[in-house]
Amino acid sequence: MQHIMEFCNNFDFEIEKIVNTIRSRDIRKLYIQLPEGFQRCIRFIIDRIKQLLDRDVEIVVSANPSYGSCLIDEYGAKSINADLIVHFGHTPYPHYTHDIEVLFIPVEYTGVDKSRLLKVVKDLCSEKQGRLCIAASPQHISIARFICNTIEKCECEYKGVAMGCYPVAHENCDTFIIISGGKFHCIAQALSGYSRNIANTPSKILCLDPYTYSLWDPVKDVEKIIKIRMWKIYQAIDAKRWLIVDGFYGQHRKALLTQLIKLLKSNNKEYYILKALKLDRETLINLEADKNFDVIVIASCPYLAFDFKDFSKPILTVGEALAILHGNLNRYVYPW
Ligand code: SF4
Known part of the structure; x- marks a missing residue:
């Protein structure tokens, strides 16, 4: 229990903000969503909300996937008649509007040694000339802003929150x-x-880990991924039977799905559509997907395709599938 408390104490769950929202909106039923890494803090959060609140509130926690803010558990919230969803760990997903009111709490990491992290960036500024830009995952927004506002050795701009499938524009950054x-x-x-x-x-991208204070270059990882992706695309070029995996909520991308189906038809491919909130290996085994299909296209979260790189049949992102169906294989396209 002690180690759970230590872990949770290092993050800002903005309990006061939640309690103020409950009070001001007269919330009676609250639905909570936490990404996997923060689910251990469930008691920590609920106990603190109840301690600060001077009246009763019913709190239910969703155990459905919460990999990103693309997955607001609207169905779960509606099924219990929740007045509000509190979604921890992410900031709003730009391509998805939900019917239920959601309070997003990014859950910022408070255990960082600010001056130590600042020094890493200062040292980099001494080495490299030019314009520096910084973006961060939701847990590190404040430290990213702090570094940009404090650093004097080089010109710096805070660019916003980096999301898996929604990269930050980095024009004019060296x-x-x-x-x-x-x-x-x-x-x-x-x-x-x-x-x-x-x-x-021409931007040079570098990764700064605020837990280890290490600055590293992702280029080798990216090159390795691109090689694997190109090999998967090559394996799928002549595929006849296609399985399309469609998601829910923000992972249901209607326009992309329509475009994909139109192209599959015009290329005379057989296609089947699977609707899945969560895609795991068990699902693929139950479907005997390796025997039933020549290729699987993930239209939900593109990074699932990367996770299944060892599957015996190629599993592609929509961007990769479109490249094949358009016959446009000159360069690797970003997942969409
Ligand atoms: S689709 Fe995947 S990468 Fe994009 S926000 Fe959702 S979980 Fe993250």
Whole structure:
């Protein structure tokens, strides 16, 4: 229990803001969504809300996927008649509007040593000339702003929140730092940068991990991913039977799906559509997807295609599928 408390205490769940919202909107039933990494803080959050609130409120926690703000659990919230969803860990997803009111709490990391992280960026500024841009995953928005506002050695602009499939525009940046823990957000941004670099945008992308204070270059990871993706595309070129995986909420992309189906028809391909809130290996095994289909296209979260790189049949993003169906294989296109 102690280690859970220590972990949760290092993040800002903005309990006061939640309590004020409950009071001002007269919320009686609250529905909470947490990404996997923060689910252990469920008691920490609920106990604190109840301690601060001077009246009763019913709080229900969603165990459905919460990988991004593309997945607001509207169905769960409606099924319990919730007045409000509190969605932790992400900022709003730009391509998706939901029917239910949602309070987004980015859950900022408060355990960072600000001066140590600032020094890493200062040292970089001494080495490199030019304009610096910084973006961050939701947990590190404030530290990214702080660094940009404090640093004097180089011109710096805070560019916003980096999302897996919604990269931050980095025009007019000579060096672009993504502050995030783990590899996902930075590699996703670098991958989009790779497509753009081909189109002559000269930004150098670097990743800064605020938990380890290490600055690293994602180029090798990106090159490895691109090689694998090109191989998957090559394997799928002559595929006849296509399985399309459509998602829910913000992972249901109607226009992309329509475009994909139109192209599959005009290319005389057989296609089947699967609707899935969450796609895992068990689903693929139950479907005997390796025998039933020649290729699987993920129209929900593009990074699922990357996760299943070891599957015996190619699993593609929509961008990759469209490249095949358009016969446009000269360069790798960003996941969409
Ligand atoms: S679709 Fe995937 S990468 Fe995009 S926001 Fe949702 S979970 Fe993240």
